Amino acid sequence: MKQSAIILLFIFILGTPNVFSQPAHTQTARQIVAQIQAHITCPWSRETVDTFKTGNPDDSVTGIAVCMFADMKTLQKAVASHCNLVIVHEPTFYSHLDKTDALQNDPVFQKKIEYINKHKLIIFRFHDHIHSTSPDGIYVGMIEKLGWKANQTDQSMLLFKFEEQTLSDFAKKLQEKLKGSQLRIIGDPNMRFTNVALAVGAPGSASHIKLLNNGFTEVLVAGEGSEWETYEYVLDASMLGMKKAAIFTGHISSEEAGMEYCASWLKTFISNIPIVYLENGPSFQPVQKQ
Secondary structure (H helix, E strand, O other), rough: OOHHHHHHHHHHHHHHHHHHHHOOOOOOOHHHHHHHHHOOOOOOOOOOOOOOEEEEEEEEEEEEEOOOOOOOOHHHHHOOOOOOEEEOOOOOOOOOOOOHHHOOOOOOHHHHHHHHHHHHOOOEEEOOHHHHHOHHHHHHHHHHHHOOOOOOOOOOOEEEEEEEEEHHHHHHHHHHHHOOOEEEEEEEOOOOOEEEEEEEEOOOHHHHHHHHHHOOOOOOOOOOOOOHHHHHHHHHHHHHOOOEEEEOOOOOOHHHHHHHHHHHHHHOOOOOOEEEEEOOOOOOOOOOOO
């Protein structure tokens, strides 16, 4: 009787490999995203770019890499870090919706997707909801990096008041915070001001101009914008003698610290799976002096 019981137990163990062969902490990419959905403060939208872009969401996650862009250098870093889930803020395939139909014969796309498939990388975009949750995770990370928390005028994370200073001096301090960024400054470098508005990423010229005309903003610090729109608007305002200026940091520099914060935030509710933040850094290379 005892021998039969032992045999039955042995068969039971062999017949249930999922229970005994996988660590208890193993999670799929889909389960990780479900945890993200449970920890944001906003409803999950049906119409969103926050979707899986590559890979099998039901594969087990060996590690999570968090970054701004899933460019080739960053994907290689993710593989080297044994991370098969890559959580990105911006598109992977060169358009907002990551449409790839027209890219099927494109050599760059072909090489990139070949690398992604070879290493079974699961790419998930986290854009709309990290902005929509409260507080906006991208702004939280950027304000922390810039050291502007004490300068906030309200809870919007858009408006800041500083000691009076010149545009030139302010830009130098900003450059120190955003090392590697190539700032574009529009306006009188000697203009003195106290009031600043922050617009990360690329919300569009209408949003930029609205901030500049809110009765508070003297200097707009923004990620990127069309040169024929916000750039020209601020330039005209400055040349007309108005107390207006803008500093464009570049898209990556204006949001990347938000994804660094995202990696830290994920660690507060995802345990036993390595999470690493991978810095993209500026896309542009400075001209080398002879």
